[in-house]
Amino acid sequence: MAFVVVGTSVGAYVVYQKLNGNIDAIDVGDAGSKSVVTDGPINILVIGTDKRTGKGNEGYGDKGSMGHADTNILFHVSEDRTNATAMSIPRDLMTEIPECETKQQDGSTTAIPGTASARFNTSLGQNGRDPGCTMKTVENITGVKPDHFMMVDFNAVKELTTAVGGVKVCMAKPIDDPKSHLKLPQGESKVQGEEALGLLRTRDSFGNRSDLDRIKVQQQFLGSMIREMKSSDTLTNPKKLYKLADAATNALTVDSAIADAKKLMTLAQEISKVDTKNITFVTMPVIDNPAEPKPVTVVVDPTKGDQLFAMMRSDTSLTEVKQKEKAAKSKQAALLKGPKAAPADVRVDVLNGGEIPGAAGSTVTWLQNEQGVLKSANKANAPEKADKTTLEYAPNQADQARALAEMMGLPATAMKQGTADAEGLEAMVLTLGADFKGAGQLITGPAKAPEGVEQARADKAVCAK
Template sequence: MVGFVLVVGCGGAYYLYQQLDGNISKVDVGVENDAVSDGPVNLLIIGTDARSGKGNSGYGDSGSVGHADTTILMHISKDRSNATALSIPRDLITDIPNCPTKQKDGSKKVIPGEHGVRFNTSLGQEGRDPGCTWRTVEKLTGLKINHFMMADFNAVKELSEAVDGVEVCAAKDIDDPKSHLKLKAGRHTVKGEQALAFVRTRHAIGFGSDLDRIKMQQQFLSSLIRKLKSSAFSSPGKLYDVSQAATRALTVDTGIGTAGKLLDFGNDLKKVDIDKVTFATVPVLDNPNDKATVILDQAKADPLFAMVRADHTLAKHKKSKGKSSGPAKKAPPELVRVDVTNGGGPIGSAQETVDWLQNNKGAKLSTNAGNAPAKLAATRLEYAPNQADQAATLADWMGLPKSALKKSSQDAGDRVPMKLVLGKDFKAPGTPIEAPTETPDGVQNVNADDKNVCAK
C-alpha cells in the first residue's frame, strides 16, 4: 500500500478511480479527517494475518481473528519533500488503550484496554478494529494519525502480479520451509505467491526473528515503490491493473473511503521523491522476561519519535524543496490569550508556566486550566486562524516545534483563548522542546532508492 499511495495520483487516474469506488471497504473508527491536509500527514498501514479471502487459507495462524501482523506508520512531511516509514514490530510489548468500536447494528462498544501485551493484539483481539491499532500507535509514538489503510495477504500477491513482478535481492541462498521461499543468491523478480513468501520469510535469514522479516518487507516495498513510480506505469491499461489490485485488497477509514477522496489523498502525497523516502524500524530490545517478545528501546525510540514529530527527515540529503513562507507576524504580549493545561508534564507545570508567562513575558491573559482530560506524549498548541499571530508569539517563547502547532478551521471569538497542553516532552517554561535532526545511532533504516539492499 505504501507504493500505491505514492503513485495513486498520477496522470489519467481520475476516470479509472471512478470505476473503482465499489472495491473500497471502509471502517468507521470514530475519527474522520479530511482527505487532504495542509500539515504533515501520518498514514497507518496495517497488514493483517487473517486467513479470509481467496487463496489465503494456507497462510497465517489457523483461526486468527486478523491481528496486526505488519504495521508501518508513514509520516509525510508538511512540505511533502520527504517521508519516513516506521515499521513497528508485531511482538513489541506495549499498552493498548480503551477503544470505542462501531458495531454492525450501529451501536458503539468500548473494548477495554490492556497493559503489557503484544502490539499485534491491538487488532482483532477482543473485537478490536483498526481504530484500536490507530489509538495504540498514537499512544506509543505521540504522533496524531490522519488515515489508515489495511490489507490482507492478497494485496502483496495481486499488486506484485499487476506490476509484472518486483525485483528483490538475496545475499545468500534462501530456503525457508515455513514461508516456502526458495531463492538462489542474487537478484530475482518475484510476484504472486513467491512475492508473499518473500515478505513473510524470517527463518532462513539473519537471526530468524520478526525484525529480520521487517527488513525483507522494507526491501520489497522500496523496490515496489521504485517500480510504481517509474514511467513504465504511465499507460492507462497498466494503471488500471494496479488500481484494481490495490483497491480490491484495501480497507480504509471513512476520511478516504471514496475514489475521489483516495485520488485527492494520493495526489497530495505523490510529490515525495523516492530518494527522500526512508524506512526505519522502531528500536527495540530483547524482553528479559519473554524471549519471544521485545520491549521498546526507550533511549533510541524517544529521540526517533521526537524527530518525526518535529517533521525532521531521516533521509541523508537534508535540502528541502518546499518554499519558505517567511516569518509569521507576532502579537504583542498583552494580546496573547491562552489556557494552559498539564497533559503529561511534571506536577505543577501548568501553574509554573502561567506564572512564567505573566511575570517574565507579560502575557497577563494566560490562565491555568488545570489538568488535561488525557495524557499527551507531545506538547500541543491549539489555535484558530485569527489567532496565528498569538500562536507565533507563544511558540517562540516556549520553543515549540512546528509539529506542536494545531490550527483549527474556524476563527475564534474575541475572548476565546488558545489552548496549550503540556505533554510528556515538556521540561520547563522557556526550555525549548527540541528534537534531533540526525537519525539516532543504532536505529535500523534504509533509503527506498537504495538498489543495493540484499537479504542476508
C-alpha cells in the same frame, strides 16, 4: 504496500464508478482525521493483517486468526511534501493498548477495554478491536496521531505484485524455506503472487530469524515496489495503470474519510509529490523485553524511541538530517548560549492552547515534581487555540527562559522575548500549542537521527541477508 500503489496509480488513471465499488471502509470515529488532507504533515498507518482470506492462504499466519496487525508501518509525509519517513512497528512489541471505541453495523458504539501490557499485533482483531484501536495504540506509543489507515491481507499481496508485473528483489544467498514456500537463487530475481507473499512472510531465511530481520526484508521489498510503481514503463502504460488501480482498490480497506476513488486520488496526489530518494524506512527502536528471562518480545527503547518519535512529531526529515542538523544546532546553540537559571528560580505561568484537556495542569505537575520548577502555575486554558507552543519572557528573564527551553526541548521559534524588563515577581508565560503532545515529551525532536537506528532509502536496491 497497497497505499503506495494507490499513490502512484490511482492518481494517474481512475475509472471512478468501477473503483468506488472496490473499496471497503471502516468508520474509526475520532481515531483518525475527517479531512482527506491537511496543510500540515500527513500520517498514514499501513496495516498488513495475518487473516487467511483467499485461495491458497491456509498455510500462512495463525489458524483461526481474526486478522491481527502483523505488519505495520506509520508513514509520515512532511508538511512541505518533500520527504517521508516510513517507520515499521514490530508485531511482537509489548505495549499498552488503550481503551477504544468501535462502530457497530447498527450504528451503535462499543467500548473495548484497554490492556496494560500486550503484543502490539493484538491491537487489531483481539476482543473485537478494529483499525481505530490500532491507530490509538500508535498514538499512545509515539505521540503521532494517524490521520488515516490502509489495510491489506495476504491475498492483497499476491494480487498487487501480480498486477505490477512482479517486484525485483536481491538475495545475498540462496533461499529455501519450506515453511513460507519460498525458494530463490542468490542475486536478483523477480517475485509476484505466492512467491512475493512467501518472501514477506519468511522468518527463517534472514539474519537471526526474528521479526526485526523480516521487517528489513519487507522494507527492501517496498522500496523496490515503489521504484517499480514510479518507473516510466508503469506510468506510461494505461492498461497497466488501470490493472494496478483495480487491484489496489480491491485490496484496500480504509477509514471512511477516504473511502472513495476521488478522495484516494486527492491523497495520492499529495503523497506522490515526495521524491523516491527522500523516502526513508526505519524500524521503531526497541530493546529486548527486560521482564522476560529469555526474551521473545521487545519494548520501546526509552532513549532512541523518544528521540525518533520527537523527530516525527516535529516533522524533521531523516533524508535531510545533515542540512537540518547544522541549521537547527546553530539556532538552538544561540538560543541556549548563556547562563541558565536554577530550576527553583524559574517562574512561569502555563496556559493550554492545545488539544489535550488538562495539559496546563499536567505540565505544571511535571515541572514541579520532575524538574524542580516550584514557581510554576496552572493558568488553565489560553484565550484562544494555538498551533505552536510559545514562551513569552522579558530580557531580564532570559536565563529562566534558557533553562525552561532546555527542559522542554523548545525550538528557537518558540521563544518570544519582549522589549521591557519584568518587574517584581512577574512570571514568564508558556502557552502550550497543538504541537504539545504530553508532559515530559520534547516539543521539538533532535536534528540528528538517534545513533544506531538503521535507515534504508526507497531509491536504493539492497540484497537481503
